[in-house]
Amino acid sequence: MQTPKIVILGAGYGGLITSRQLEKTLKNGEAEVTLINKHDYHYISTQLHKTGAGTAPDEKITLHIPDLLKTGKVQFKRGTVQNVNFTAKKVQLESGEVIDYDYLMIGLGFDVSTFGIPGVEENAFKIKSFRSTKAIHNHMLRQFAAFKEDQDPSRLTFAVAGAGFTGIEMIGELIEAMPKLCRKYDIPVSETRIINIEAYETVLPGFDQKAIDFTAGYLRKNGVELMTSTKILECSPTSITLDNGEELPSRTLIWSGGVRGNTLLEELALPISKGRIVIDKFLRVKGMDNVFCIGDAALFLKNDGTPLPPTAQVAIQQAEVCGPNLVATLRGQQLKAFEYHHKGTVASIGNKAAVGKVFGLKISGLFAALMKQVIEARYLFVLGGPGLVIKQLFRAGKPQSELAVSKQK
Numbered sequence: 119m120q121t122p123k124i125v126i127l128g129a130g131y132g133g134l135i136t137s138r139q140l141e142k143t144l145k146n147g148e149a150e151v152t153l154i155n156k157h158d159y160h161y162i163s164t165q166l167h168k169t170g171a172g173t174a175p176d177e178k179i180t181l182h183i184p185d186l187l188k189t190g191k192v193q194f195k196r197g198t199v200q201n202v203n204f205t206a207k208k209v210q211l212e213s214g215e216v217i218d219y220d221y222l223m224i225g226l227g228f229d230v231s232t233f234g235i236p237g238v239e240e241n242a243f244k245i246k247s248f249r250s251t252k253a254i255h256n257h258m259l260r261q262f263a264a265f266k267e268d269q270d271p272s273r274l275t276f277a278v279a280g281a282g283f284t285g286i287e288m289i290g291e292l293i294e295a296m297p298k299l300c301r302k303y304d305i306p307v308s309e310t311r312i313i314n315i316e317a318y319e320t321v322l323p324g325f326d327q328k329a330i331d332f333t334a335g336y337l338r339k340n341g342v343e344l345m346t347s348t349k350i351l352e353c354s355p356t357s358i359t360l361d362n363g364e365e366l367p368s369r370t371l372i373w374s375g376g377v378r379g380n381t382l383l384e385e386l387a388l389p390i391s392k393g394r395i396v397i398d399k400f401l402r403v404k405g406m407d408n409v410f411c412i413g414d415a416a417l418f419l420k421n422d423g424t425p426l427p428p429t430a431q432v433a434i435q436q437a438e439v440c441g442p443n444l445v446a447t448l449r450g451q452q453l454k455a456f457e458y459h460h461k462g463t464v465a466s467i468g469n470k471a472a473v474g475k476v477f478g479l480k481i482s483g484l485f486a487a488l489m490k491q492v493i494e495a496r497y498l499f500v501l502g503g504p505g506l507v508i509k510q511l512f513r514a515g516k517p518q519s520e521l522a523v524s525k526q527k
């Protein structure tokens with residue numbers, strides 16, 4: 119009998135942690151496992167806003183995937199998935215290569231929703247991948263350099279669309295980044311503007327009032343112009359049109375208006391709802407026994423009929439069940455139903471502040487910022503054990519916690 123083939127698409131949190139679970143659970147030679155990803159690095163998507171603002175070095179945000187696969191039980195293949203033939207059980211890569219599978223796990227992550235607002239797709243910057251956020255930082259550097267030549271204020275007007283979780287984290291990093299950039303280009307900070315545009319009445323819609331007030335106060339204290347109850351109607355390379363009639367001269371709109379499943383999912387002949395693949399309680403694609411899907415690509419409905427949010431926390435917990443369920447499927451054993459346990463949510467506002475709730479406890483300020491770093495360290499721990507936590511902590515020369523503490527003085 120041929121060795122069964124397991125193929126994992128995407129090396130985000132979902133794909134990588136499923137791979138680690140398979141490394142732990144599979145016996146030697148029990149299956150051939152291939153992990154396919156666009157790049158040979160995993161980007162820590164929960165920290166992409168730092169790449170966008172340039173507040174963290176690339177080595178802290180990206181991890182070489184082969185280094186994370188330790189046992190030889192999972193083979194890494196660099197490639198971009200183009201399509202899947204579920205009848206023939208074949209994955210088609212953009213390179214033309216075709217990969218056979220017996221069992222498949224789809225962990226292709228998210229795309230950004232721009233809601234068809236004119237000009238946003240073409241002109242706004244997206245917090246989507248390492249490359250897309252690196253493009254934000256490079257663009258900002260070009261704007262600072264060009265301002266020295268033409269003094270055009272639109273160059274130093276940085277707008278973030280959306281004051282939800284990701285938008286606030288992006289704004290927080292811009293607050294951190296601005297003084298350093300101004301020093302580098304010898305431009306007064308007063309020449310720069312950071313604007314946060316949000317269609318809802320408040321920042322962090324869905325958070326409790328205390329967190330909302332803390333965040334709005336912190337942003338204002340740091341010079342951020344908050345435009346709540348304001349919708350973006352259009353975006354051009356040099357301006358943003360708002361529904362209050364204002365034409366905001368800005369060459370940088372960073373879009374964080376919402377996410378949806380990877381657009382590639384719509385090409386696949388699978389049950390899709392709200393851009394995500396509908397899965398059952400065992401994390402299998404509805405109606406399929408050999409295809410699993412987790413993370414942002416998947417739509418998992420809770421008992422009350424509402425979907426789980428697209429978060430790393432969900433992707434990680436699902437991967438911890440998906441790996442053993444893949445093995446149970448190939449062994450013909452009983453599968454485990456997935457249950458989500460929400461541990462909390464903490465949104466950072468730069469290095470020195472954060473807001474959120476952990477294990478039911480509301481937190482804000484510097485303590486919350488430290489808590490956020492503990493959460494990030496836990497993600498690293500799950501990905502690569504204590505060795506990876508220590509390596510990443512000291513990669514930037516100075517550990518993050520030390521940074522936070524030194525700012526207190």
Ligand SMILES: Cc1cc2nc3c(=O)[nH]c(=O)nc-3n(C[C@H](O)[C@H](O)[C@H](O)COP(=O)(O)OP(=O)(O)OC[C@H]3O[C@@H](n4cnc5c(N)ncnc54)[C@H](O)[C@@H]3O)c2cc1C
Nearest residue numbers: 128130131132156163164198199227413414428429430431
């Ligand atoms: C700025 C920011 C901050 C966040 N903060 C938090 C937080 O604090 N807490 C939290 O719980 N969640 C947070 N999230 C959400 C979290 O990052 C996502 O929910 C999580 O990354 C989803 O994991 P995933 O494995 O489903 O997908 P992803 O991490 O998106 O991984 C998908 C992988 O698939 C690869 N891929 C995509 N298309 C192809 C293709 N065609 N072929 C091959 N490979 C492909 C990608 O390169 C990527 O490696 C944040 C997100 C952002 C953007």
